Structures are given as C-alpha cells and as structure tokens.
Amino acid sequence: MKKSSLLKKRFLLVLLGGLAFTVMAIGAHAVSSTPSNPPPTATPSAAVSQTSGRLTEPQNQPTRNKLEAILRSQTLGPLGPTNFLRHLIRTAVNNGVSPNTIILIFLLPLVGALVGILQYFVGLSGFGMFMPAMLAVAFLATGVSGGLFLFAAIVLVNSLVGRFLHPVHLHYWPRRAIALSFTSLATFSVLLAAPFLGIKDLTQVSIFPILFFILLAEELTRTQLGKSRRAATSLTLATIILAILGEILMNWGLLQKWVLLNPEISFLAVLAFNVFIGRYSGFRLLEYRRFYSIFHKH
Secondary structure: OOHHHHHHHHHHHHHHHHHHHEEEEHHHHHHHHOOOOOOOOOHHHHHHHHOOOOOOOOHHHHHHHHHHHHOOOOOOOOOOOOOOOHHHHHHHHHHHOOOHHHHHHHHHHHHHHHHHHHHHHHHOOOOHHHHHHHHHHHHHHOHHHHHHHHHHHHHHHHHHHHHHHHHHEEEEHHHHHHHHHHHHHHHHHHHHHHHHHHOOOHHHHOHHHHHHHHHHHHHHHHHHOOOOHHHHHHHHHHHHHHHHHHHHHHHHHHHHHHHHHHHHHHHHHHHHHHHHHHHHOOOOHHHHHHHHHHHHOO
C-alpha cells in the first residue's frame, strides 16, 4: 500500500514537472521568436480588419455596423402589439446596446426548445437545460474543435488531480480548490500552446467560456460522486452533443437575421412550440430500440 502511494506521488511529481517544463519551453520559444524591434502600431482600420465576426464579441465593430444597417433597412411603422419588440430593439441599439447581444438573448429560447425536442422526442438527456445553452454560447466563442480540446484538457487534469488527492484524505472543498488551481494552470497552458497547435479561436477567448467548461467539468465530478462514472459520462456526452447542436443553430446567419428582424414571431413561436412539446406523451426515438421486441410482436 505504501509502495503504491509512493509511486503515485512520484508520478504526480513527474507529471507536474513535465507540465511546468512544457509551459517554460513554449514561453521561451515565444519570447525568442519575438522581434527585437516592436512592430508598428496598428491603425484602427487594420485592427478592425483583424477582428472576427463572432456574436460573442459585442464590441466587434464590422459585425455591429452590418447588423445596425440591417435594422435601419427595416421599416417599423407605427408602434403596435405586432411590432413593439422591434421598436424596443431599435431603441436599445440607438442607446448603445450591441445587436450581437440582442441576437444571443433571443436565440437562447430557441436553444432551450431544441433541448426540449431532443429530450422528449429523441430521449437525449444532459445536465438540465441551462448547461447545454451555456456551452452552446461557449462553443460559439471558442469554436467547436477548440472548445472540445480545452474541455478535454480540463477534464483530464481534474481527473488526475482527483486521483492523486484521494489518498490524502482532504475535505471536499479544499480538494476541489486544489483541483481548480491545477485546472487554471492547465487552461493557461492550453491558451499558451493554442497558436502553436493551430487553434487560433482560443487565443482571443474571454474568461466566460472557460468558466462554462470548468463548470461542466465540476458537474461531471459531482455526478461521478453522487451516481456513477457511467452515468456522469453519459450525461456529459449528451450535454456536449446538445451544446454543439445549439452552437450550429445559433451560428446560422439566416436565423440570426430573422430573429433580429422578427422578434415577436420568434418569441411567440418558441412559446407555442414549447406548449406542444410539453403535451407530448408518445415514445422517444431511443426507446424504440429498448422496446423493439414488444413493437415487433404487435
């Protein structure tokens, strides 16, 4: 037992040493590759041209100008019950609210409806509704491939630290705080290595998508302790699938424009569709395989 504990401690030291060496090596390479003469200051037009057009970047000026032009091209007409949201959106944009943020706000109910469809018609269950919706926004910011890479690194470090801290017999919250410390270091390592790995989407990511991935990893750990590893893995995979589908839905340009120009129809359509889903009492698609023998007899 003591020999096994000693081997685990040695392996942990080797792992941490390797992680630190990797961070220092990448940092040294980045420093050595930096030119001695500072580059010329980018002009505003050049800075704008280098900015991506993601909805999660409210200050993205080209995208914002494009969306504002779309809004201005729409004829509102007199204020009434069929266009009051359009008037409110126009007022909010004129007062400085980003159209990107408005689109995301009105797309979130659609993602919630998508989760309901996959839950009650297909039988795909994840960690509730808000977790897939938050991850969909996170994937929208990081890209699906970059987000999955970052999440895999967070889960791997969480799992390794949890295994090595198990024999130490610490209380739950200090143990999770230690895991968070190593998770933060691993996240920084991924962001540092992202340009060298060709994952450009992660270089400009804000803290909020990272927090969403850490939150999902924490939910995975909590479910493993409360239920089983198999149940936690199944719920995590389902949540990721729901989030990816939500990201595809939210990243659809035509849908973004339609929601921005027709918020009343979008809002009422989501409400009506949720009422329809809420009254559904049939079998789910994944249950047909479970009850195949019964259906086959009849």
